[in-house]
Amino acid sequence: MPDKHFMETIEDFMKTFKNNSQNLSAAHAFILHTANVTGNSSSSTKGHNESGDIIRKILLILAYGTLTFISLFGNSIVCYVIIRNKRMYTVTNFFIANMAMSDLLLTCFNVPFNIAKNLVTEWPFGDFLCHFVNLSLMVSVYVSTFTLTSIALDRQRVILYPLKPRITKPVGLGILAVIWIVAILFSLPYGIYNKVQNVSWLTKNVRRCRQSFPEPAELFEQYLTLITIILQYIIPLTIIAISYGRIVRKLWLRSSLGAVTQNQQVLHARAKRKSIKLLITVVVVFGLCWMPINLYHLLTDFHPNAAIFHYDSTTFFILHWIAISSTCYNPFVYCWLNETFRAEVKSCFACCKRHRRVHPGVEIDGILLRSDKLNSYRSKTFTSMVRSTSNFSSIKIHKIDKGEREQAFLARDATQLVERDTSPAAPMIKTDDNQNSTLQ
Numbered sequence: 155m156p157d158k159h160f161m162e163t164i165e166d167f168m169k170t171f172k173n174n175s176q177n178l179s180a181a182h183a184f185i186l187h188t189a190n191v192t193g194n195s196s197s198s199t200k201g202h203n204e205s206g207d208i209i210r211k212i213l214l215i216l217a218y219g220t221l222t223f224i225s226l227f228g229n230s231i232v233c234y235v236i237i238r239n240k241r242m243y244t245v246t247n248f249f250i251a252n253m254a255m256s257d258l259l260l261t262c263f264n265v266p267f268n269i270a271k272n273l274v275t276e277w278p279f280g281d282f283l284c285h286f287v288n289l290s291l292m293v294s295v296y297v298s299t300f301t302l303t304s305i306a307l308d309r310q311r312v313i314l315y316p317l318k319p320r321i322t323k324p325v326g327l328g329i330l331a332v333i334w335i336v337a338i339l340f341s342l343p344y345g346i347y348n349k350v351q352n353v354s355w356l357t358k359n360v361r362r363c364r365q366s367f368p369e370p371a372e373l374f375e376q377y378l379t380l381i382t383i384i385l386q387y388i389i390p391l392t393i394i395a396i397s398y399g400r401i402v403r404k405l406w407l408r409s410s411l412g413a414v415t416q417n418q419q420v421l422h423a424r425a426k427r428k429s430i431k432l433l434i435t436v437v438v439v440f441g442l443c444w445m446p447i448n449l450y451h452l453l454t455d456f457h458p459n460a461a462i463f464h465y466d467s468t469t470f471f472i473l474h475w476i477a478i479s480s481t482c483y484n485p486f487v488y489c490w491l492n493e494t495f496r497a498e499v500k501s502c503f504a505c506c507k508r509h510r511r512v513h514p515g516v517e518i519d520g521i522l523l524r525s526d527k528l529n530s531y532r533s534k535t536f537t538s539m540v541r542s543t544s545n546f547s548s549i550k551i552h553k554i555d556k557g558e559r560e561q562a563f564l565a566r567d568a569t570q571l572v573e574r575d576t577s578p579a580a581p582m583i584k585t586d587d588n589q590n591s592t593l594q
Contacts, residue, residue, distance in 0.1 A: 210468065211273055217475055218269050221482060225261040228485035229254040235489075235498050242498065245326035246308060250488050252330050253301040257481035260294035263287055265478065272471075277363040281350050284363035289345030295386060296337035298484070302440060303390045304329060305488075306397040313401050340385060343378055379455045383448045391441055398433040405429055435487055443480040446473045 232254040236242050267287045271277065277284060308321060321329075349366045352359050367374040450473050489495045 214269060214272065214471060217471075218265050221475065221479055222261055222265050225257060225481040228482060229257045229261070231499060232485045232489050233258070235495065235502055238502060239498055243323070245321045245323060246305065248323070248326050248330065249301050249305045249308070252333070253298050253305075253484055253488070256294045256297035256301065257484060259290055260298075260478065260481055263290040264294070268474075271363060275355060276360045277350055279363075284350050285345045285348055287363075288348040288365075289341055292341035292344045292382075293334075293337045296340055297333055298480070299386050299390045299440075300333045300337060301330075302436070303393050304333065306394045306436075310397040310401055314404055340382075376455050379451050383452065387444050387448050391437075391444075394440065395437050398437055402430050402433055432487070439480065439483050439487060442476075443483070444477055447477040 233251055236247050236251045264287055267279065267283065270279075279287075311318065312320065344365075347365055347367050348363065350361050351364050351366060353362050353364070355362075365375070367378070450470065
């Protein structure tokens with residue numbers, strides 16, 4: 155017969171085993187439930203990420219597609235109108251056409267490849283395009299910026315120093331050649347150190363077009379970023395702002411040239427306001443477009459805690475889009491706001507209408523005025539001046555203090571202006587190839 159103490163031990167063991175079995179079953183059920191919930195949550199998160207990625211790609215295509223269409227249309231029209239009309243072969247228009255061509259280069263060779271690089275996993279375009287796309291981006295940016303600066307300096311020279319000789323066409327073309335050469339030299343590091351590399355992505359290796367700077371890479375990139383911002387943004391913006399600020403001050407303080415009638419004063423004041431608005435618009439558009447992306451590069455390259463803002467983030471694409479959108483604004487700021495240019499565009503595309511004669515602009519006191527609008531009151535002004543003068547040889551259109559030579563800008567006809575020396579006894583009728591200015 156078994157010992158009583160032994161039987162009690164067996165009973166205690168069986169009860170303990172039973173309780174542990176129940177606890178294990180409960181634990182097992184809890185683990186299964188947790189696994190199911192986690193799996194469902196992971197599937198939901200994965201589906202949400204995929205949906206968000208699709209929406210991001212659609213927005214990316216729409217944003218850059220709209221930008222590409224507007225830029226191609228606007229800059230192509232600018233180039234076509236200037237090339238088609240020989241009377242628009244002026245130094246200022248050469249600068250504008252050069253800026254339009256640099257914007258077209260950026261639109262054609264950077265925007266499409268930038269979209270493709272972020273829609274596909276691998277870089278499928280080879281080593282050459284990996285170098286060339288980034289090089290063309292920086293060349294275009296430098297050319298556009300340097301051309302904007304050249305236009306500002308040219309306008310400053312014309313308006314503040316009207317008696318100095320204008321920039322001739324050969325000199326203007328030489329300036330454009332220097333701009334392209336300097337832009338290519340400054341952009342070489344971005345083309346040389348952009349390479350196709352094998353990188354780890356998820357569970358496989360893929361070929362991506364990325365920057366690969368020499369060691370120490372981080373320091374090299376910081377110096378390159380800083381130099382680029384200084385050369386491409388800070389110095390040009392300072393020169394443009396100072397030049398246009400001096401022009402605005404000159405136009406604001408200067409009285410109307412030979413304004414003897416009320417109509418002349420009103421027309422001159424209206425043209426002055428247009429010019430000032432245009433100049434302010436140029437500075438504001440350039441500064442606002444390129445400031446965000448430059449601040450972004452400074453932040454990500456010099457601040458260690460800004461690593462979360464990587465190049466594939468939505469933040470970068472928004473700022474990059476704002477900067478590249480400057481290629482859309484330039485044609486409208488410099489050309490579509492110009493009445494003479496708009497008339498040329500209408501003339502080029504008026505296929506079903508009778509050819510309209512376009513009157514070139516006449517620059518008076520640094521402000522571009524349509525010659526066809528000046529003819530009526532010029533004739534009236536001249537008649538009134540003749541009637542009030544006993545000696546025709548003493549008629550003066552414009553007086554300059556301290557014995558300087560007299561000058562006035564008049565239109566001989568709608569397509570040609572003549573330059574003639576003057577004396578105190580006769581007015582001077584002056585023009586040159588640069589009369590067709592962008593300032594109104």
